[in-house]
Amino acid sequence: MKAVRVHAYGEQPEIESVPDPVPKGPMDVLVEVGAAGVCRTDLHIIEGQWADKSGVELPYIIGHENAGTVREVGPAVGNIKPGDKVILHPLVTCGLCRACRSGDDVHCENSRFPGINTDGGMAELLLTNARSVVRLDAGLEPVDVAALADAGLTAYHAVRKAVPLLHPGTHVVLIGAGGLGHIGLQSLIALTPAEITVVDRSAQALDLASELGAHHTVEATGDHVEAVRDLTGGRGAHVVLDFVGEGGTEAEGVAMTRDAGSYFVIGYGGRVEVPTIDIISREINVIGNLVGSYNDLDELMTLTAQGKVALRTRTYALDDAPAALDDLDAGRIPGGRAILVP
Known part of the structure; x- marks a missing residue:
């Protein structure tokens, strides 16, 4: 698949072909990315501000605001099925630690954060789990809501x-x-x-x-x-x-x-x-204030479906990710969000 990967801090990421992610766990969900938001945090990642906190090994795929269509699910997944349009909570959580059991999944003791400390969604495919997916209302499309996964x-x-x-x-x-x-x-x-x-x-x-x-x-x-x-x-x-x-x-x-x-x-x-x-x-x-919980995202999707929250966006092809990042850094997207469409 095609993906946007950071190879060195302080340098523009590269667009290249990498192996497709493969579901292995019973709760895994493979999503065909329909839209990936471009966030100021991506700029901070490229600058190296997150290097010590994330501990991620380079190169890796950035992108933590993702929505798309479910392509494949693990055998224990029952809340969604292939073909469902979904938005993804940015964290992949365990569901078993005290924080998760309290509904405070943002502070999951065993979480992964695609796009921060593992491969993210500025790509054609993204591997997550069943706890991270929120099914979209029939009136919503991935490109219209992707940036709500983190910024929103x-x-x-x-x-x-x-x-x-x-x-x-x-x-x-x-x-x-x-x-x-x-x-x-x-x-x-x-x-x-x-x-x-x-x-x-x-x-x-x-x-x-x-x-x-x-x-x-x-x-x-x-x-x-x-x-x-x-x-x-x-x-x-x-x-x-x-x-x-x-x-x-x-x-x-x-x-x-x-x-x-x-x-x-x-x-x-x-x-x-x-x-x-x-x-x-x-x-x-x-x-x-850190990113919100799964329930916060579910509530936000309800407001969005009701027409009370809407994103102002500018779309770019995945190949134009460097231009989108440059436009964001230069302040050329005032009052809105850049969205990559693979």
């Missing part, structure tokens, strides 16, 4: 955690309305009654945020922290969702958070540096 799931997970804090009369600020942020915004609108302000440096992304239903938009031109504080009566937001997490948004996000409020870190690459006296005296919460 991560955004939804953060919003889902913030829901108890966002009762009527609260204010939430969303930093970054791009690939993750525009999904987080739609999730906020679907799940909460909060007043929503979106901050972004891209006028195009802010236009999209307004179109999707944001109550206020603020262009990040230098005085955006003050603008947010003005919109919140000088107190700051009850919740700040930072979908950027680098380039200064870390300090800005904390400054936009009101006393006793919560700053959610979703994007990454920077550092959150807050004096402990400020955390205590202001009694603020700093909350980390």
Whole structure:
């Protein structure tokens, strides 16, 4: 099969022919990839940021946002069958450890993460297991939802955690309305009654945020922290969702958070540096967010089937993966996601 593989950190991945994956376990599922999302994490992988954490041996296939059609299943699989269209939870989990049994499969003690620490889905085929597949509603196609497998799931997970804090009369600020942020915004609108302000440096992304239903938009031109504080009566937001997490948004996000409020870190690459006296005296919460659970993905697919969440995408052929990665890195896909179609 054809696949996109990283051979050396700091260099563009190569498109080459590799052997097809073969199901071996009773719960294995072989999926014909119909669409693979291109994520900023892929850029970080290529840069080498994940090298120590993943421990993966090069070369390997990247791609952790995947959807497609089931081609083959192991003998113990009963929840899906060949021909089913599915989206794949990014983790392949065991189902037996305490985390899995608690529904916290994101922290499975025996998980594999295709595209991070084992071969991923920027290829024609991907091997996963029955615990990772969510059957798509008849009205959904893999190309329309692939990026929801990670970007959408991560955004939804953060919003889902913030829901108890966002009762009527609260204010939430969303930093970054791009690939993750525009999904987080739609999730906020679907799940909460909060007043929503979106901050972004891209006028195009802010236009999209307004179109999707944001109550206020603020262009990040230098005085955006003050603008947010003005919109919140000088107190700051009850919740700040930072979908950027680098380039200064870390300090800005904390400054936009009101006393006793919560700053959610979703994007990454920077550092959150807050004096402990400020955390205590202001009694603020700093909350980390990893990718969501299987149940989060199932809920997100329900919202998508209902038309409450939709991706803005730009499609590329698998052979054009380097161009898609370049466009993402250069900011040429504002307010949307790049999708590879094998």
